[in-house]
Amino acid sequence: MNPEQEFVIVAELAGDRAAVKTENLFLAAQLISIGFGINESSTFNLAIRDEDHRLLVIDILIELGALFSSGRDWSPAELVRYYVELGKISKKFKVISWKNPHDYTIR
Structure with a gap:
């Protein structure tokens, strides 16, 4: 399975931009609707x-x-964890860890 076909993958979040990838057309439309x-x-x-x-x-x-x-x-996951620690985010979120381009873990 290619996770980009089913999910939005957040690649960058800490700088002056958010950068994400997806091949899912529904999610792509959602991203565009919010300004991406x-x-x-x-x-x-x-x-x-x-x-x-x-x-x-x-x-x-x-x-x-x-x-x-x-x-x-x-990393995006570290930044979200930081905001959780500060109490600014309380929702559960998903993390993807890559071992190589075809081996990853979602938790």
């Missing part, structure tokens, strides 16, 4: 204005069932 644009490499991007906007985007992505990529250096 798609670039030539099929990545959906949205400029993040401030922390409140970032929290709103995270909330919407959680509602869409997005998978937040784990990793180092403020």
Whole structure:
């Protein structure tokens, strides 16, 4: 299974933009409806204005069932965990951990 066919995968969230990928047409339409644009490499991007906007985007992505990529250096999953610790996010969210392009774990 290719997780991009079923989910939105959050690849970047800590900087001045959110970057996500999906091949699911329904989810792609949802992303576009909230302001994401798609670039030539099929990545959906949205400029993040401030922390409140970032929290709103995270909330919407959680509602869409997005998978937040784990990793180092403020990965999307680490950033959401940080907001959970601060009490700014209380919803459960999903994390995807990659071992290689075809081996991953969703939790």
